[in-house]
Amino acid sequence: MAKQSKRSEITGAALELIVEHGFHGASMAMIADRAGVGAGTIYRYFDNKDVLITELYRELEEKVVQVLMKEYPAEKSFRERFQHIGERLLHHFINNPSEFRYLEQFHNSPYGVAVRRDKFMGKWNHGDLVRIFFQDGMARGVIKDLPLAVHFALAFGPLVGVARDHILGFISLDDSLRARIVEACWQAIREPSPGFAPPNAS
Amino acid sequence: MAKQSKRSEITGAALELIVEHGFHGASMAMIADRAGVGAGTIYRYFDNKDVLITELYRELEEKVVQVLMKEYPAEKSFRERFQHIGERLLHHFINNPSEFRYLEQFHNSPYGVAVRRDKFMGKWNHGDLVRIFFQDGMARGVIKDLPLAVHFALAFGPLVGVARDHILGFISLDDSLRARIVEACWQAIREPSPGFAPPNAS
Amino acid sequence: MAKQSKRSEITGAALELIVEHGFHGASMAMIADRAGVGAGTIYRYFDNKDVLITELYRELEEKVVQVLMKEYPAEKSFRERFQHIGERLLHHFINNPSEFRYLEQFHNSPYGVAVRRDKFMGKWNHGDLVRIFFQDGMARGVIKDLPLAVHFALAFGPLVGVARDHILGFISLDDSLRARIVEACWQAIREPSPGFAPPNAS
Amino acid sequence: MAKQSKRSEITGAALELIVEHGFHGASMAMIADRAGVGAGTIYRYFDNKDVLITELYRELEEKVVQVLMKEYPAEKSFRERFQHIGERLLHHFINNPSEFRYLEQFHNSPYGVAVRRDKFMGKWNHGDLVRIFFQDGMARGVIKDLPLAVHFALAFGPLVGVARDHILGFISLDDSLRARIVEACWQAIREPSPGFAPPNAS
DNA sequence: GATGAATGAGCGTTCATTCAT
């Protein structure tokens, strides 16, 4: 087993077990066992359980950023860029259900609040991609003039929800449905063109 | 202290402490202390900690349903009913931040998945109000024809997100902003009237 | 088993085991076992191992003070008071070998240095009895004019040494030998009467 | 680094770290680090931690014996020889505080008792110098007729005590005070010349 | 019913020691 392989055995085992049993339900002993290493070995790679959890989070976050940036159509229209982001995000989560569940659990925990705060305060570079994206859209009048956090909620809240439901087996997302969902999110954030507002249906 | 008062002292203490310290950080001893009862007393009302947590969840869920049903404009248009639900939900969460945080923590935990599954399988009556609401909207062609779970995600995902950000102090929701957010969610789920589709903005 | 009996079972077990195996060789599990209580029970009486160790020390110290004060001949000559202190101390240590060994171990440890410092700085009331005793002797010109710490060393250093050797079985202290040893300590600290200095023997 | 240099790097590091953190607080990893060798290397020189601790002790003891024997005035009077021993001992301890603290820690530990027993049983040659010294003094009637262990306690107990207090900063030993202390110890062990016993002071 | 002292399994973590390189 190569040097780095041991570290990734550990994060892999932690990912699986935390998804399955939660942060506190996944004991270090279980993680060591599943990783096929001794209990003390984990501590050669991570100072303590908190550091393991946080490091794993950062790695998964980084992967998400990479996924969004890959083939990012920087030159295309705002809407096409939005579709890229939305569809890639959904695609990534659906194909990496454990990573998705882990990120969800992390965001919803004492750690998560701190990270969210840093992101909000702009201390976090990773968020910049999407932050700049929305600020650009507002500056150009393409999307509604709303606080950034609201755009995040409107655009990504539903995506996260459907990803979770798909992973839990409650719905099945195919390419067509995925596109329709991203389109619906788009309608939530877009600035309706003046003169074309449809009458309210009932 | 009356019979039922003791029980509600316990759930009240559990609510506060779990919101503050998480499920695992809030020990039974702390809860008993804050509730002003003996450690063993909790077990007269709840078989074990899991049952306490789940029961408290059910009570808070039930409160949400009550809030949505109160002054529900059953005779008004679908859109008005949607606005009622959305605004009441936001209003309730914002004014009961502990309950909101508890529900979020619960949904994001091993318990949460089981409950979600029950809801989806129709074993859960509480969900019916909203389930029937969306099914009615689809039947009448007012909202898009999408799986129920997708409508849930599109309509409530963003609301939950902005409620959390408001509670954590990242944004400040006033009446006007709240209305604009519910309106944006509406645009996500509505069926655009034929012939009025606006051109795609860029 | 009465309420306080449990606490004293614990301190008793700790005393024996620490004397036998040292502070770190005596594990909390061993202590609990020997005391006949559960592992967690110790923590109802002592916040942690350090507190247990320190509390036990204070109790044993207090016993020593009580022993010295009992039948203390406050009205007799300085020398008689010295003999009282010296002989009682030896007697007490010899008859309570575990307590003696515990105190020795404690004094020789990180804890001990701190306590010694407090004693030296006068923060410690227990020490006052003996401190005042020596200061009185110096003021009256009965004993040499030396730093307090030196008097402590001259008077008690040898007593502690012979107590240890007796307990370990290297010597056997009977009443006569005990008296001769205290007398020798007295000769170390006394101020030789002018005019009676004996010639130096070789 | 020469063969033996590695060994002395290890004992040097062990000395420093054990004085600083105690036997149990100084881990083998820390010692290896400070010595600049690999963790496993220590085991080429010492079978295990206990052996390292005991070997280091024997070396420091040997150094003490060397110090006492250097310039030992074998031809001078008993009293002068006593002064030599006492003053050299104090001088050595004060100028090698780490070695002193190590010896103290060692004597006060499970190891210490075993060594003391060996010494007493005559299994230990190092002690002989001083043993013979006292036996000679008693044979010549210069010092009191007391068990050897008692002479040890009377002569060295106080010296060790004041050395410790000096090192911990509670007193400051200059040449004059050092001489007065050795003189006081002398008075404790000397056989008072017949006819010159001073009247008991009060 | 209500209590809270007692329990002990299980936690996160350390560290003396081993052994493949």
Place this chain on the structure above:
DNA sequence: CATGAATGAACGCTCATTCAT
């Protein structure tokens, strides 16, 4: 010879749960 990554038994401590009062 020397290394240091790996080990796992053992540590101090917590806390959900029980039960004698």
